[in-house]
Structure formats: structure tokens, C-alpha cells
Amino acid sequence: MADIRIFSYLPNPRVWKSLIAAELCNVDVEVIGDKPAALGSWLWDFNAHQLSEDERSDDSPYARKSRRGFNGTLFKTDAFLEAHPFGTVPAAFSSDGNVGVFESNSILRAVVRTSAEDHGLYGYDHQSASRVDSFLDADLVFAREAQVYLLAADNMDQATAERMAAAYEFFLNGLEQALTTSHYIAGDELTIADIGICCDVFQFLRERLLASKLASNGFTPISDDLEVQYPQVTQHLRQLSTRPVFNQYLGRELQRTLGP
Ligand SMILES: N[C@@H](CCC(=O)N[C@@H](CS)C(=O)NCC(=O)O)C(=O)O
Known part of the structure; x- marks a missing residue:
């Protein structure tokens, strides 16, 4: 199980922040996602996955109006919105899915804080x-x-x-x-x-x-x-x-x- 899981559209420079840091300080980051235009057909969740066409209706309990950078309807679970109240990607989760970390700079911080190494990437004091x-x-x-x-x-x-x-x-x-x-x-x-x-x-x-x-x-x-x-x-x-x-x-x- 990875230390941190990130769900996002891909490629995404905001995710690269965490991937670069992860490699420099030996943290295991798992990235799940799809091209920007395809993310509208995914269920946004810790266990994110593609939805079938039948599951992607506007009366789905997960249907939410997109807010920024996307158009139309997105499908986000209640658990996703509990972990990510602003409903944005990149969306990071602790390995058990219990803690949501949002904002790419905060996800970046989470990555280096997870490292057991003395890397200095977040200063020394x-x-x-x-x-x-x-x-x-x-x-x-x-x-x-x-x-x-x-x-x-x-x-x-x-x-x-x-x-x-x-x-x-x-x-x-x-x-x-x-x-x-x-x-x-x-x-x-x-x-x-x-x-x-x-x-x-x-x-x-x-x-x-x-x-x-x-x-x-x-x-x-x-x-x-x-x-x-x-x-x-x-x-x-x-x-x-x-x-x-x-x-x-x-x-x-x-x-x-x-x-x-
Ligand atoms: N400042 C945030 C930006 C995240 C953001 O605004 N993500 C947009 C896509 S670019 C989003 O997830 N929108 C979801 C929506 O429209 O509901 C970061 O660095 O993570």
C-alpha cells in the first residue's frame, strides 16, 4: 500500500510537485486518474474508478456541478467531499483513506513529512x-x-x-x-x-x-x-x-x- 494516494487529471503539474519530492525523499506515492476530459466519467473517491454510462446520470446521488476548470457534471461521493470539502483535484489521501489532503502545495508538504529520511527539503527547523x-x-x-x-x-x-x-x-x-x-x-x-x-x-x-x-x-x-x-x-x-x-x-x- 502506498504512503499517499493522489487522484487527479493527468498529466498535471500540480501532481508533479509531489512526484518530484517523493522521488527525492523516498516516499511511495500512488497516482490514479485520467486525461482531463475523461475525469467527468470517473467517480471521485478514495477508490476512484471509471463509471459506466448508466451510472453517469444527472440524478445520480454523486452528481455535482463542477466549479472550476471543469464543465458540467462531476461525480463525487459524500466521503470524497468529507475528505476534500472544496471538491478539487489533485486530491490526496492517507494510505487508509481516512485523511484527505488538498491543495497541491499541502500535498507536497505531506509527502516530505511522510519521509523517514533526513532530506532537508522542508528546512531543518x-x-x-x-x-x-x-x-x-x-x-x-x-x-x-x-x-x-x-x-x-x-x-x-x-x-x-x-x-x-x-x-x-x-x-x-x-x-x-x-x-x-x-x-x-x-x-x-x-x-x-x-x-x-x-x-x-x-x-x-x-x-x-x-x-x-x-x-x-x-x-x-x-x-x-x-x-x-x-x-x-x-x-x-x-x-x-x-x-x-x-x-x-x-x-x-x-x-x-x-x-x-
Ligand atoms: N490550488 C489548487 C487548485 C485545484 C483546483 O482548482 N482544481 C480544479 C481543477 S483545475 C478542480 O478540481 N475542480 C473541480 C470542480 O470543478 O468541481 C491546487 O493547487 O491543488
């Missing part, structure tokens, strides 16, 4: 761990803006683009500043702040792949200035994503968004 948390909290604020922005890419509007530009400028400035004084984001060693932020920034950089959609409404990718304005961040993303453990998940993102 309460102060360094709190500094890691500071960056992960700032990352969540950025990632939430990025989620709204990317979901609106087909039909971008001025207000959404402006909010994203402000969040990007604030967050990237902070990262650049941090990387000017230390080798890694939260200090001189690799931590889960690097892992979480690297996955979320690469997810945001997918806006570069949506440039023609953005252009059809008169917008250009906000991150076009990344390499020039944020050289330390750019170098950090490159260095991390070429490490083998990161590269298996982020290598393709690196090629597609930052180039060779």
Missing part, C-alpha cells in the same frame, strides 16, 4: 520550514491568478490580463530578489519551495503556447519579458528542470516554453 511556507503561500496566490488567467485564454479580457500582469510582476520580482542572495529560493539548499514554484511557473509559461489565442483578442504573453527581466529565475528554472528527477516531468515544458 521550525524557522527554516516557516520560510519555505512563506514562499509556498506566495506561490499559491500567484498560481491562483495563473489558473484564472489560463482558463480565460480563449476569451481574454483586460481586467483578467491586468490582474495576472500585476501578480506576475510581484511574484517574479520577489523570486528574482531571493535568487540574487541565495542559491535556491528559500536558502542555499533545495527545498519544496523550489519544487512547488518551479512547477507552477512552468504551468504559467504555457501562456506562451497560447500566444495566437491571446493575440486574437489583442493580448501578448505576459511572460515575454521573463528572460530579460528575471535572469536569475530563468536560470533557476533551467537548472532545476534539467536535473533528471525534475526533467522527466518538466523537460518537455522547458523545451516548449523556454527553449533549448
Whole structure:
């Protein structure tokens, strides 16, 4: 039995956070899921599985209106909603299914807390761990803006683009500043702040792949200035994503968004 089970649409950069950390600190993480469009035909539960067509009716006791990132009806058990009150994926569970952990940065924390090794990925004391948390909290604020922005890419509007530009400028400035004084984001060693932020920034950089959609409404990718304005961040993303453990998940993102 795995230490932690994660149910999600796949592939998902939010899940990669936990998978990268799990490999670095020897934790067994089991991932269950399907392509984003297929998750509407799954029962969202600790024992998640595909439903037959008959079971997928709107009068099913599990039918719930999707909230963000999905359309139409999703099928979530009461137990799922007890474990995951916001009803989102990635959805992690303790090995017995009794404890639900949501928010990808918190799932990431759960993975490194589960490790029996002295890995330092979450700092070495309460102060360094709190500094890691500071960056992960700032990352969540950025990632939430990025989620709204990317979901609106087909039909971008001025207000959404402006909010994203402000969040990007604030967050990237902070990262650049941090990387000017230390080798890694939260200090001189690799931590889960690097892992979480690297996955979320690469997810945001997918806006570069949506440039023609953005252009059809008169917008250009906000991150076009990344390499020039944020050289330390750019170098950090490159260095991390070429490490083998990161590269298996982020290598393709690196090629597609930052180039060779
Ligand atoms: N900040 C969250 C985002 C999770 C999230 O918003 N997931 C969406 C899909 S992108 C979801 O599960 N939506 C379920 C629904 O629409 O009911 C994280 O990092 O885990």
C-alpha cells in the first residue's frame, strides 16, 4: 500500500510537485486518474474508478456541478467531499483513506513529512520550514491568478490580463530578489519551495503556447519579458528542470516554453 494516494487529471503539474519530492525523499506515492476530459466519467473517491454510462446520470446521488476548470457534471461521493470539502483535484489521501489532503502545495508538504529520511527539503527547523511556507503561500496566490488567467485564454479580457500582469510582476520580482542572495529560493539548499514554484511557473509559461489565442483578442504573453527581466529565475528554472528527477516531468515544458 502506498504512503499517499493522489487522484487527479493527468498529466498535471500540480501532481508533479509531489512526484518530484517523493522521488527525492523516498516516499511511495500512488497516482490514479485520467486525461482531463475523461475525469467527468470517473467517480471521485478514495477508490476512484471509471463509471459506466448508466451510472453517469444527472440524478445520480454523486452528481455535482463542477466549479472550476471543469464543465458540467462531476461525480463525487459524500466521503470524497468529507475528505476534500472544496471538491478539487489533485486530491490526496492517507494510505487508509481516512485523511484527505488538498491543495497541491499541502500535498507536497505531506509527502516530505511522510519521509523517514533526513532530506532537508522542508528546512531543518521550525524557522527554516516557516520560510519555505512563506514562499509556498506566495506561490499559491500567484498560481491562483495563473489558473484564472489560463482558463480565460480563449476569451481574454483586460481586467483578467491586468490582474495576472500585476501578480506576475510581484511574484517574479520577489523570486528574482531571493535568487540574487541565495542559491535556491528559500536558502542555499533545495527545498519544496523550489519544487512547488518551479512547477507552477512552468504551468504559467504555457501562456506562451497560447500566444495566437491571446493575440486574437489583442493580448501578448505576459511572460515575454521573463528572460530579460528575471535572469536569475530563468536560470533557476533551467537548472532545476534539467536535473533528471525534475526533467522527466518538466523537460518537455522547458523545451516548449523556454527553449533549448
Ligand atoms: N490550488 C489548487 C487548485 C485545484 C483546483 O482548482 N482544481 C480544479 C481543477 S483545475 C478542480 O478540481 N475542480 C473541480 C470542480 O470543478 O468541481 C491546487 O493547487 O491543488
